[in-house]
Amino acid sequence: MKLEGKRLIWQDYQKEIADDHYFYARSCIRQTFFPGAEAVFVKILKDELGKDIHDEQHHTSCTGIGYHSDVVPFDTTMTVVARQFALMTEAGYENYAASCVTSFGLYTEILDTWHHFPEKEAQIREFLFKATGREFNKPKNLAHASDIVYKFRHQIAAKAKYKLVDKNTGEPLKVVEHIGCHYSKMFPHKGIGGAEYPYVLSGMIEAWGGEVIDYPERRHCCGFGFRQYLVQANRGFSLSCSKKKFDSMEPYEPDMIITNCPGCPMFLDRWQYALSEMEGKTYGKNHNGIPVFTYEEVAGMIMGYDPWEIGLQVHQVPAEPLLDKIGIRYDPSRKFKGKNGEDLGMPESPSYLKFYAE
């Protein structure tokens, strides 16, 4: 599709994103695998952009993974989400910012359900009051955290020390963007750019100097599939989906993958390792993989934050080839050290995927 056509579609899928005063709900998966990414998000909003963001301690999982692996009933999930809204209300906020795409999709689905079935909303309010004594207002504005970074992408670019550009050639880096399915596949009008040509990450990539790769399986699921990964016997499904994407993007020689869902970067990272062990296959040059990042990590990278402070060392596919290409400075000897330089040992080297350690 020509870029002009996409821009016309993008114009139809714009959404309002609050300018300030966010109630931040963390993601189980992002905290587990990329806690540095959430720390970068909070730091950029607070310290770089001067925004007010409330980091709520009492919120729990929205139960989304339990709901989509079908062990948690919808009424239960809706009532847990109602409790998150109650915490937002009690804290004096109206703008809900979700770190998780599964949560964001669920909040969107629940608000839509309540819109179409007001009697269900009334029942959930009763459930919540009976269980906790709490009451709530619905959010005035609901955004995924990537929407907020998208909104401020130009301000971030203005403060950045680096661009997504090859330091030797001056050419833009070739970037694959991968959007979590539940960001907009269910409710296209709730995502920037819609479901077929979402713009939330493409907008960041363009603003930060990179070039977006359009490849055949761009919109294909990463393969999480909830129960399809959670149960060991089903993981072939998950791996196969990711492989299909890698095979499809490989001819375009991407420098990196950026994702907005917490789970996708973990799968796209780990399955490259698994495929390398199973088949001796790597998707980058010289036995490197294609590094996979969250959008917060990429924002942190171009802002010049220390790669080992934001957590790039906990990726299985090493980030070093990309850092070198951009010219981002880092100390290789500190990669696997603790906060104050303490020795934590180091991971074993994979059989095929290139390993970087000093």
Place this chain on the structure above:
Amino acid sequence: MGELYSRLADDIRFAESLKACINCGTCTAICPAAEFYNYDPRVIATTVQSQDDEKIRELMSSDVIWYCGECMSCKTRCPRGNAPGLLIIALRSLSQDMGFFTESEKGRQQLAVKRTIGDQILASGYCVRPDMVDPGMHPEQGPVWDWEHKNLIPIMNKLGANYNGEGSGALRKISQDDLDELQRIFEVTGGQERYDKIEEFSKEKAAEMGLEFGTDTNSEYFQHIYTANNQKHNHG
């Protein structure tokens, strides 16, 4: 209209997911599960739309309803605005409420999901936590995760998390008061009842299969359902 169809039709997701399917197969064309498994969401919609209780019962007792990954790609593309993925959620809910899920290899796995993700939610307030992702159960996580898992406290500290700490921040300890509220929500809304049913029906199945049931992830039955794959689920 049969009883099973009637119970499905009572599910709010059913009303949102199936409005006169025209059998075009667009959902099957976009479906990642249909690429991988012997799975066809178009047939699911057709079967349910038939309102034939015998066929619906057979469907809910089979592996087929457990193949979907709930990515909801079908929702985007359906020209009628249907969502076979949502229909699957309604079918899975009823299958668990009525105990049909233990009749298939893929359905039996629900006990594994309940004892991992399900129990973790109530015990910690998180669906997933780093200590739960055991490298032995997750060899695909690779050597970096293995290293991280051995050094969780210093690494989480370096990355700005508040691992098991009081107050706010990533991976903070969720207070007992908050966990108690979560438990009460599960009790009031049917979440605990769903968990109990999964355990009860699975226990009956374990006895029928002659496998030790236990209460954790080390039991014979858990290990069986977590790893068993008869290799008959995929395209040939």
